[in-house]
Amino acid sequence: MRTSFAPWxxxxxxxxxxxxxxxxxxxxxxxxxxxxxxxxAAPPAEPxxxxxxxxxxxxxxxxxxxxxxxxxxRVETRMGFRVAGKIVQRHAELGQRVQAGQVLAxxxxxxxxxxxxxxxxxxxxxxxxxxxxAAEFKRFAALKEQNFISGAELERRxxxxxxAQSTMEQARAQASSQGNQAGYTRLVADVAGVVTGxxxxxxxxxxxxxxxxxxxxxxxxxxxxxxxxxxxxxxxPGQSVAVRLWxxxxxxxxxxxxxxxxxxxxxxxxxxxxxxxxxEAPPLGSTVHVLPEAVGHAGxxxxxxxxxxxxxxxxxxxxxxxxxxxxxxRSQVVQIATADGNEAVVAGGLAPGMQVVxxxxxxxxxxxxxxxYKPKTxxxxxxxxxxxxxxxxxxxAASAPVASSAQ
Numbered sequence: 001m002r003t004s005f006a007p008w009x010x011x012x013x014x015x016x017x018x019x020x021x022x023x024x025x026x027x028x029x030x031x032x033x034x035x036x037x038x039x040x041a042a043p044p045a046e047p048x049x050x051x052x053x054x055x056x057x058x059x060x061x062x063x064x065x066x067x068x069x070x071x072x073x074r075v076e077t078r079m080g081f082r083v084a085g086k087i088v089q090r091h092a093e094l095g096q097r098v099q100a101g102q103v104l105a106x107x108x109x110x111x112x113x114x115x116x117x118x119x120x121x122x123x124x125x126x127x128x129x130x131x132x133x134a135a136e137f138k139r140f141a142a143l144k145e146q147n148f149i150s151g152a153e154l155e156r157r158x159x160x161x162x163x164a165q166s167t168m169e170q171a172r173a174q175a176s177s178q179g180n181q182a183g184y185t186r187l188v189a190d191v192a193g194v195v196t197g198x199x200x201x202x203x204x205x206x207x208x209x210x211x212x213x214x215x216x217x218x219x220x221x222x223x224x225x226x227x228x229x230x231x232x233x234x235x236x237p238g239q240s241v242a243v244r245l246w247x248x249x250x251x252x253x254x255x256x257x258x259x260x261x262x263x264x265x266x267x268x269x270x271x272x273x274x275x276x277x278x279x280e281a282p283p284l285g286s287t288v289h290v291l292p293e294a295v296g297h298a299g300x301x302x303x304x305x306x307x308x309x310x311x312x313x314x315x316x317x318x319x320x321x322x323x324x325x326x327x328x329x330r331s332q333v334v335q336i337a338t339a340d341g342n343e344a345v346v347a348g349g350l351a352p353g354m355q356v357v358x359x360x361x362x363x364x365x366x367x368x369x370x371x372x373y374k375p376k377t378x379x380x381x382x383x384x385x386x387x388x389x390x391x392x393x394x395x396x397a398a399s400a401p402v403a404s405s406a407q
Contacts, residue, residue, distance in 0.1 A: 069225030073216030119175035
């Protein structure tokens, strides 16, 4: 039996090929669309920012070197016993005012009193021996006048008298010394003043000369302050200083009295003492501010910039300089010498008359186009509204007004 197959219709063949072509074209178009979506968009044009400028000028420095100090007595004595012993009483208290001759502390005097009594007994014995030698010499002198004894015998009695006299004088000195030792068990104030320190307590055994009480003597006052190594060469004895009390009050004038010859081993600063001149001396321990006239640069002419105009460029400090011809900004490296209040003193890199961006320096790039910001004012505004408008700043603008740094 023959089986017959119907031939493939040509219309179906062409339909199959057309469908495959359409699908291939659609795939290519989808791939192209996907690639177009993944490609980066063109970067937008850099905006033209509004900036506030200031004109570089020369102004006078206002800052001065000021140091913190403390008021102290010109003479402050650390008083101690002249003999060793155990403290049995202490009459002085911290902050107490004492007068000359007032007893401050007392040692146990028993041993010294016994030694003084022994010395007095030795003196009495020596006095008796002297009196006996003197009587014998007087008797032998009378015998010599009658030629009952030889001259040599009288000379021996005279030598004995002199030896007894020397022994008596030695015993008298010893008794006086022991009496003084007993008296030294009382610590007595030499001058009037204020007790500023207690360095020994009752029951403590102290050596001779150990500090027990510290007294600030009444009289002139000193202001003591520390100066760093780079400024001490500018301070000399006799120079004037202005003293301002931290607690307030009228300022005082003083003069440098002493400058330390060596630096403190811990702070590496030099101590300076200035005598305070005035009718009323400030209280001891008061905190003061000292302004030496020889230290500082007040009144010196220099270029100053606000700190908002500065930026860090690598290891250097730079500012943006405005180029009016092209309305662009360029970076300019500057050298900063010191600070004057809230402003920086420029030592180099700028010249008077140049215009620099005062604020918003961190959003600019070299060669960027900028426009000078000008505040908008509506007609008929009141002075208060005008002032508020001057303080308005656009989002893209810096925040410092166009002004000269010269005062």
